[in-house]
Amino acid sequence: MQNGRRRIGARVPSANSRSTNRSESFSEYTSIQKSVECPICGIELPNLQSLNDHIDITHISTEEETQPKHQDFVNSWFSRTINGATTLHAKAAQRLLKLEPYEQNGDRTGAIGIEATKLTDSVVTREHWQAEVVDMKCHDPTCDKILNFMNGRIHCRKCGYVFCNFHTLYQAKLSVSADYDPEFGFWSRICRQCYENRPGYNDVHGQTRSRYHTFEAFRKSIADKRRIEFLRLDKRMKRLESLWSSEKVSVFDALLKNKAKKLEQEIVNWQEDSEVETCPECGNVFTLTRRRRHCRLCGRVVCRFCVLEILHSNQFQNLLICNSCNQNYFKTLAFQKDKDHIPGYILHINHLQVFRHALQNYITLYKENLADLLSGTIVTQELLQKTKDVRQRFSDLCLKYESTVKKISSYPVNTEAEEQIKHSICAEAKSFLQETALHLQAIPRLQVGQTWSSQMEQDASARKEEAEKKQNEYTQMKIVIEEQVFLVENMIREAKLKRKFSEVDTLVQSLKPLQEEIQRLERSIQELNGL
Structure with a gap:
């Protein structure tokens, strides 16, 4: 109460009531409330009661009248959205068929991707293209799709075989004769195998520039x-x-x-x-x-x-x-x-430890890849190339390991104890290298798309036996010819001692064919050892 009048509003403690006892009546804590504005229309009202009445009379009735119109608008929007969603799958399928799968390859203007390959189709030769027949299947060994309007029937511009749309989503620059020409060629649509077999695809090192001489000059x-x-x-x-x-x-x-x-x-x-x-x-x-x-x-x-x-x-x-x-x-x-x-051979021993650890890792990886090749699955270019790379790295490490062992054995030492330690290390390293090399099996002769079978294993063993048989024959022939060379050389030596120079010329001429035959047999034996 203030001046005999009661004001409606929030009850907050006044400045005079903060020091009074908490047991006094709550009405003593009321304070003066100012006039308020309507938050909707902005009309100034004397108190909260008037504001509540104003909102109930003026604004609530208006919203109730406009609510059906708003509800009709929402219902119509939902119906239009649902009707439009029924045609989304057809629009999405049409959009996917027209999707551009290629990169721009730096081209900012002109036709790119599929449009660019269409423009160059008439430029690159088609003489090597595979002839089309009814119910053709995709040439990719992992795909058995029948080529039709939906799956596509696309010729690889490089190899000429027919593939589906999915397996020809690659492009490369080809010349007019369908050869790789990354500088002056035309963008053409090719298969995955031709894309991965192009020059430079398997290069692991990019373009480098040595800064050694610059830093050497500063240092x-x-x-x-x-x-x-x-x-x-x-x-x-x-x-x-x-x-x-x-x-x-x-x-x-x-x-x-x-x-x-x-x-x-x-x-x-x-x-x-x-x-x-x-x-x-x-x-x-x-x-x-x-x-x-x-x-x-x-x-x-x-x-x-x-x-x-x-x-x-x-x-x-x-x-x-x-x-x-x-x-x-x-x-x-x-x-x-x-x-x-620190003696120098100690550093070489540390290098041996590093090489040994790498050899063990490579032989394990090579066995896993070889097991995948011989598991009966379809051989892919990626797996075959990976197996060959691992074998090549293993062979290079074996050469480095062997050269390091030779450095240790030839390193001079001062005491007999160091000589014994060095000899023991070299002997153990040689035995490890021999045991590790025994696990390095030869890669079978498989083509991409083939599978390893028991019949192929039997054929391989038969070829190996035949190669061993030929190798023995060539070795026997080489021994016989070497004996003949030895006899002819003795005859030449005796003729020189007896001053029979006419016979020496004849014997020298007969010696050359024998030596050439020995070289030919040695090359044949080396080729059979590689099988």
Whole structure:
């Protein structure tokens, strides 16, 4: 209540009621409420009761009148949406048939993709195309679709075989004679096998540019500067050692530091104390507690916290050097000592461990790929090429492993114990290489799209037996011809001793065909060994 009138509104505590007792009546906490506006039409009303009445009378009735119209609009929108959704599948199928499967390949203007291949169909030759027959199937070995209007009937512009739409979604640049021409060719539609067999597809290394000479030029100046600095410090260090080991400096002079100081200044010029106000190593100002010291190798003035005291066995006092000289000289000496301490064959042994681990991984991978080839499934170009690559990498690693073993065996050692260790390592490495090479089976002669069967295995074993038989025959023939060569060479030697030069010419002419026959037999034996 205020001035005898009751105001309607939110009841909030007044400023005077905050200090009163909580047990007083709630009506004492009411405050003055200002006039309010209608949130819909903006009319100003005296209190909340008037606002509620205004909303009920003016706005609620209007919304009830307009609600049926709004409901009719929503129902009509839902009906139109449902009717339009019934034709979505037909529109989607039509859109998928016209979908562009190709990339633009950098072309921003003109026809691209399928449109570009259609324009070049009349340019690339069709003489090698496969003839079309009724109920043709896709030439891809993994596809058995019948070629029709829906699946498509597309000729590969490279090989000429007929495929479905899905298996000709590749393109390459071909010349007029249907050869690969990535520079001046025309974009043509090809199959997957022709796409993967194009030159450069299996290259694992992209375009590279060596930066070695550039970085070598930058590094050479720094390395030369450090090497010159090391040689200068090494020369000064040797002169200091000879100074302290000579008879010019006695124990008394070393304790007084007078004569020794003058001799040290003859080796390197000391920097004046007045020229330096801050330490060049840490940058702090010299104080009573941070006294000046001279480095005996470079002559610079540094603080006592940035010098190291090094004691040699032939010196009477410690040698003071700065952190920079310690890094440039003594750290370099320690690195060279550690590097020279490790024998060279130890590094080769570490390489053997790396090669052995890689060989074990490759032989496991090769067995898995070979098992997939011989499992009876259709051979694909990807699996066949992958198996060949693994076998080739395994062979290259075997050569590197063998060359590393030879380096270890030929490395000179100083003690007999090291020689025994080296001999044991080489013997174990050779046995490991022999055992590993036994698991490297030859890849069967399979074509893409074929399957490995028991009949093919029998044929392979029969071919192997026949090759071994021919190899034995060639070996026997080679032995017989070598005996004949030996006899002819003896006859030539005797004819020369007896001065029968006419017979020598005849025998030399008869020796050449025998040697050529031996070379031919050796080539045949090597070819049979590769089977």
